[in-house]
Amino acid sequence: MSKKRTELLVSAGSVQDVEKFLLAGADAVAIGNERYGLRLPGSFDLANIREAATLAHARNKSVYVVINALLHQEELSDLKGYIMDLANLDVDAVVFGDPAVLFTVREHAPQMKLHWNTETTSTNFHTVNFxxxxxxxxxxxxxxxxLQxxxxxxQHSRIEIQAQIHGMTCIxxxxxxxxxxxxKHKGQALEAKENLSDSSMYLKEDKREEQQYPVFEDYHGTHIMSHxxxxxxxxMGPLIAAGIDAVKIETILKPVQYNEAVIAIYxxxxxQYLENxxxxxxxxxxxxxxxxxxQQRPLGTGFYFKEQIY
Known part of the structure; x- marks a missing residue:
């Protein structure tokens, strides 16, 4: 068994969430600004990021800023300044998918650590090692x-590996x-939602009406989530024993109290596993x-055991 402690990472939607989740047992938090990050529980400005980093570092915990959006040309004009600001705030890493982030970090903040996250294409160790x-x-x-x-x-990766262990996924x-x-087609206005956890929109299948797929819209468009x-x-035993470096609890569309409890349980x-x-x-x-x-959200193991079909 690996002697390295597996990091428990959670997404956070506010500075208050960061503090609560760290106290509940998280080792690190993933945060970001809605302009640059996909499916964030909340949007952090630079002042919020600074406060979150201060809270985390005082507890020897980590803060990762998510820049995993599908970046269009107009977003790139301010990307350099944003990354340089993050470097000055001493965040622990940037989570990226677009090579534009990689090149910008290389040129303007070479000391910044990079976590690669493309959502769907990280499926083999050759790509990881690339x-x-x-x-x-x-x-x-x-x-x-x-899981296999x-x-x-x-086993074959040259860098750290992170896997999701709890929460919904985007489909x-x-x-x-x-x-x-x-x-608009129906002649109705869409009510703005300040907090994604308040979302009550779902898609249903004709033949499986009991399955509800949360759907929400934000700065980056429309997202449909797993049922x-x-x-x-x-x-968790096999993941920890194999030395998986980080495991993530996805908190989006869940109340803070639920997330706190889940974090504490994990x-x-x-x-307990590390102890014995x-x-x-x-x-x-x-x-x-x-x-x-x-009640409307069953628990499952996703694709870890090939049980989930969309």
């Missing part, structure tokens, strides 16, 4: 991989304002998550 050669120090793996694939990539994204256009939440709580499960890897899994922890899980 980006390692370009300067990335961590790869965020695609959510469509099996994840462990194999880790569709369009730059178009599909929801707004649909509402179930990944929950790998009882399978923290306890991970600590041969001890049986504490089924009470999984029961605790199930007891507070929204």
């Amino acid at each position: 980006w390692a050669a370009k300067g990335a120090v961590r790869a965020v793996l695609a959510r469509e991989l099996s 694939n994840v462990l194999a990539i880790k 569709f994204h369009s730059k178009r304002e599909l929801v707004s256009n649909f509402m 179930e939440d990944i929950c790998m709580l009882e399978h 923290r306890k499960a991970m600590d 890897p041969s001890a049986p899994f504490d089924a009470g922890l999984l029961a605790a998550i199930r007891s507070m899980q929204p």
Whole structure:
């Protein structure tokens, strides 16, 4: 078993969330500004990022700023200044997908650490190692991989590996304002949502009406999310034993109280495994998550065991 502690990473939507999630047991938080980051629980300006970094570093925790949007030419004019500001704020890494971010960091903030995250194309160790050669120090793996694939990539990777262990995933994204256009077609106005956790829009299938797919629209267009939440709580042992460097809880579209509780449960499960890897899994922890899980959102294991089909 790897002696390195697996990092518990969570997404955060506000400075208050950052403080609560770190106290609940998170080792790191992922934050960002809506202009540059996809599917963020909330938008941080530079002052918020500074405050979050101060909170985290005072606790020996980390802050990663997400710049994983599909960047168009008009966004690039301000990217240099934004990255230089982040470097001055001493954030621990930038999460990127677009090579424009890589080149900008190389030129203007070469000391900045880079976490590569393209959502869907990080599916083999050759691709991971390609980006390692370009300067990335961590790869965020695609959510469509099996557990066996994840462990194999880790074995052959030259850089850190991150995998999602809890929460919903995106199954569709369009730059178009599909929801707004649909509402206009119906002669209705779309009510602005300041907090994504307040979203109550869903898509349903004709033949499986019990399955609800959350849909929301933001600066980057329209997003449709999975109908179930990944929950790998009882399978953390193999991930930790294989030396997976970071595991992420996705908090988007969930209340803060739910996220705090889930973080604390995963923290306890991970600590218990590290203390005694041969001890049986504490089924009470999984029961605790199930007891507070929204009725319309079943728990599953995503593609880790090839169970999930969209």
